[in-house]
Amino acid sequence: MKLYSNEENKRLISLLTAKGREPHSVIITGERGSGRRTLAKYLAASLMCESHSGKPCGVCKSCRMLEDGNHPDFITAKANENGNYKLDDIRALVTDSVIKPNEGELKVYLIPDFDRSVNTAAAVQNVLLKFIEEPPPHCVVILTAVTKEIFLPTVISRCIFLGTERCTKQQAEQWLTEKGTFGQDDIIRAVSCCGGNFGRCLEFLEGGELPAAFECAKAVCAGMLRRDEYQILKALFMCDGKKAQLRQALVFLSEILRGACLISLGTVPEDCCFESGASQLSSMLGSERSEELYRLVTEYIGRLDSNCNQALTVNSLTGEIFVRL
Structure with a gap:
């Protein structure tokens, strides 16, 4: 699994997972399009990889399923069309967490773009609080947001924070070129506008x-x-x-x-x-x-x-x- 830049995050993830100190509650912050979900997926792959080396091997069954987007133990919460999470959906997620993993040793729950859940953020966090404080030993919860301001102090104090690291324009050009979908002139124009923000570059190219x-x-x-x-x-x-x-x-x-x-x-x-x-x-x-x-x-x-x-x-x-x- 390829993760551009983020060398410090890779080092920290490797250090924690290799020493058996896997985090169970993580908040990932960074601007829109900066790769929060990609970093979350890399973290999940590192935790669930069968090699237990501190980084994804990319070849084991768990890594392949994550890369293909069909790992049964990597569960992404869904918000409504306005970006708000429904309390019933989050309660269902917490209830599901007591069930043992289907494949390996861990289940990973991703709750992305939490800052968009403006109307229900506080209530959702109150539902999640017990889960974040004392998660089942086989569970990890990852939340992503632009900044940590949306989170309650009680949640912040119980989570590890990772911040996405800025990528270079050259890395953005390389990534977009490797996709093989866009012309070089269009790629250069997108990178001129959006810099090393992969998500915004892709959004730019898609119109x-x-x-x-x-x-x-x-x-x-x-x-x-x-x-x-x-x-x-x-x-x-x-x-x-x-x-x-x-x-x-x-x-x-x-x-x-x-x-x-x-x-x-x-x-x-x-x-x-x-x-x-x-x-x-x-x-x-x-x-x-x-x-x-x-x-x-x-x-x-x-x-x-x-x-x-x-x-x-x-x-x-x-x-x-x-x-x-």
Whole structure:
């Protein structure tokens, strides 16, 4: 099983499993698309591998079933269409945990994207608490989320934390090339936008709102470089009536401005979004104005999340960007 980067996580997992100190409650954090599920699957494979070497051998029956997605003892909880977990489903999972494994020595339960379960997070954790405190000896529970803020202190204190480690653009290009599905020009464009975030690169290549949002952010950059207020406004109105797309465009713009700020300070971030645009903005704005604009754009992302009128938000943001150029 191939896991890019994450060398420290691999070392820790190997150390724990090889010494017979297998963790039974684990929380994996990292940004969307950074490989939380992949790391969870690697951890499960390490724990369930018949070689007991501290890492997946990739050839035993357990490893092959996990790789093929049909291991009966690797159980993934399902959320509803809004990302919320139902209490009855989690209670059923806890009840199932007393049943011995079908194949090996362990059963692993994965509860992914827990931060999306906003409406039921606290109640679900209360149901899980006893399971996390004193899990059956044959059980492991893995939860994933963007950050640990969603979890209750009582849950946090009883779990081991792993954070996904950032991959390089070169690793993302290699992974996408190995899939054999996409052209090289498309891969380079996706990596230019999403850096070493494998999930976002794949989402970009599969279409949807990411490519259009990226083009919008690039057009805003072009308007900023020309100090052209109308061009900035026109670029933002590319997302007219598409709130999710506009939000993602502003996220890309904030990442470009973050890159511009870091470049001004003498550091080119490995995951820099639209590096050529960030470099030009860096030369034009310097670190202080880049940071000011970064904070401005993130503030307006918050306004969109608060359901402010989209047209008014775009007009206001355009004016505030222009006066800072």
